[in-house]
Amino acid sequence: MREKLKLRNGARMRFKGTFDRYGLKTAYRGLPLVTVCLTEIQDMQGKDLCDHIWLNETKGFRELGVLYPGDRIAFDARVGAYLKGYAGREEEEGGGQYVDYKLTRPTKLMFLSKVGRRKIYIICEKCDHVNGITAERCRRCKIPFEEQPLKPVPQQPPDPKLIQRTLEEEFTSIMDSIGVKVK
Ligand SMILES: [Zn+2]
Numbered sequence: 007m008r009e010k011l012k013l014r015n016g017a018r019m020r021f022k023g024t025f026d027r028y029g030l031k032t033a034y035r036g037l038p039l040v041t042v043c044l045t046e047i048q049d050m051q052g053k054d055l056c057d058h059i060w061l062n063e064t065k066g067f068r069e070l071g072v073l074y075p076g077d078r079i080a081f082d083a084r085v086g087a088y089l090k091g092y093a094g095r096e097e098e099e100g101g102g103q104y105v106d107y108k109l110t111r112p113t114k115l116m117f118l119s120k121v122g123r124r125k126i127y128i129i130c131e132k133c134d135h136v137n138g139i140t141a142e143r144c145r146r147c148k149i150p151f152e153e154q155p156l157k158p159v160p161q162q163p164p165d166p167k168l169i170q171r172t173l174e175e176e177f178t179s180i181m182d183s184i185g186v187k188v189k
Contacts, residue, residue, distance in 0.1 A: 008056045011085050021109065021116060022048045025073040028136050029060060029126035030146055038146055040069055041164035046060070047109075050080070054172055059109050066115040067187040072129070072136055076121035130154070 023044030030038040040063035047055045061083070062068070081151065091103040128137045131154040135146035143150040178188045 007103070008055075008107045010055045010085075011109075014055075014085045015087055015107060016085065018051050018070065018082060019080050020114075022046075022050060022052075022078065022080050022082060023059070025077040025079065026058065026075055028063070028073075030135075040074050040135060040146070041061070042073070044079070056107075060110050061109060064112055066113055070115055072127065074121050074123060074126070078118040078120075079115055080118050081112040081115045083112045 011042060024046045026043040026045045027039040027044055031041050033039045041060045042063050043058055043060050045058045047057070047059055049055060057060070064083060066081070067073070073079075074090060077132065085107055086109075087105050087110055089103045090106040093103055126139050126140055128139055128151055130144035130151075132149050133147040135144050137145055137151075141151065181188045
């Protein structure tokens with residue numbers, strides 16, 4: 007049980023977590039819902055609260071763009087209790103249900119740090135699901151990738167400080183900075 011979350015049951019507060027991977031869970035109807043696994047959950051003071059949590063991929067997550075393992079994010083969420091385990095199975099069979107704690111309704115998501123972007127995903131053209139690079143078909147909508155054009159993974163805009171200038175641009179900018187108009 008997540009004892010440190012239990013102490014905060016019912017509270018809405020800010021957390022830090024590290025993106026680990028995307029998952030899927032069965033929906034009441036339609037395609038499976040996308041979930042997000044975060045590890046190293048801490049409060050904003052850096053106190054460890056639990057080793058991992060699964061959250062629904064809410065609008066706030068989608069607005070961050072595609073997440074990569076190791077990205078560190080901050081978010082507000084509510085601590086709540088839920089029943090874990092399988093209903094209808096007796097305790098003596100090693101089943102039964104017990105109360106555990108989870109985080110719900112994540113909002114105000116932002117990056118604390120990002121890892122380098124690399125080619126580890128195939129994004130489904132049909133349903134936008136982020137699949138591992140070795141997938142042959144979308145895990146969410148099941149459509150094989152050879153039947154769909156590959157969607158490029160959105161790239162981050164380059165850091166302006168890292169944009170390579172041509173020698174001429176470099177020269178012009180140096181002259182500019184000392185007040186000499188080249189053209
Ligand atoms: Zn798909």
